[in-house]
Amino acid sequence: MMPIVRGPRPQALAAKAERWTASWVEKAERGRKFKWPTWKGQPLNDVLEVSLAEMTGGHCAYCDHFPLDVEARSTIDHHRPKAAGLFPHLAFEWSNLFYCCSFCNGTKGEQWHDALLKPDELGFAFERYFDIDAMSGEMRASPAATPHDRLRAEESIRIFGLNEGNRPLSRRTWARKGPAPGQPYRFLV
Ligand SMILES: [Zn+2]
Numbered sequence: 792m793m794p795i796v797r798g799p800r801p802q803a804l805a806a807k808a809e810r811w812t813a814s815w816v817e818k819a820e821r822g823r824k825f826k827w828p829t830w831k832g833q834p835l836n837d838v839l840e841v842s843l844a845e846m847t848g849g850h851c852a853y854c855d856h857f858p859l860d861v862e863a864r865s866t867i868d869h870h871r872p873k874a875a876g877l878f879p880h881l882a883f884e885w886s887n888l889f890y891c892c893s894f895c896n897g898t899k900g901e902q903w904h905d906a907l908l909k910p911d912e913l914g915f916a917f918e919r920y921f922d923i924d925a926m927s928g929e930m931r932a933s934p935a936a937t938p939h940d941r942l943r944a945e946e947s948i949r950i951f952g953l954n955e956g957n958r959p960l961s962r963r964t965w966a967r968k969g970p971a972p973g974q975p976y977r978f979l980v
Pocket residue numbers: 851852853854855856891892893894895896
């Protein structure tokens with residue numbers, strides 16, 4: 792999870808976020824499934840993914856997987872979940888959207904915790920919250936973190952499944968060898 796500088800709100804959201812939000816809030820209450828609307832003939836998620844991927848250099852905003860392709864598809868995560876009873880009014884809020892791999896997004900689902908880290912928030916730095924265990928490759932809360940920062944790190948690791956599957960092994964290999972020149976940082980999720 793690396794710091795992200797958020798770019799300007801895309802034109803599509805500036806133009807229609809209000810209308811789309813009102814429509815989704817009403818549908819969510821009736822238990823309908825979320826579907827991205829279209830913008831100028833294109834699925835809105837395709838349009839937004841271009842701007843979101845620019846902010847992370849094409850990496851998943853949470854686990855850093857790169858590139859997002861068939862193994863871990865590109866998706867958009869609603870940081871505060873858009874489900875009814877949670878934050879449906881933030882479904883089209885630019886600051887709530889992140890470029891995210893399908894593994895992180897699927898693991899998170901509609902889980903939410905106030906402590907969840909947001910990589911574009913002021914003061915976010917990997918080292919402030921996290922540490923990587925060199926033996927196992929697992930991420931953990933930095934021993935130097937304050938109790939509240941530790942909670943934030945631990946909840947983020949849990950909700951995004953950052954130590955699940957092959958992720959620690961991939962992280963350990965990467966941490967030991969470093970990426971080969973020109974090679975992407977790649978987790979085997
Ligand atoms: Zn991810």
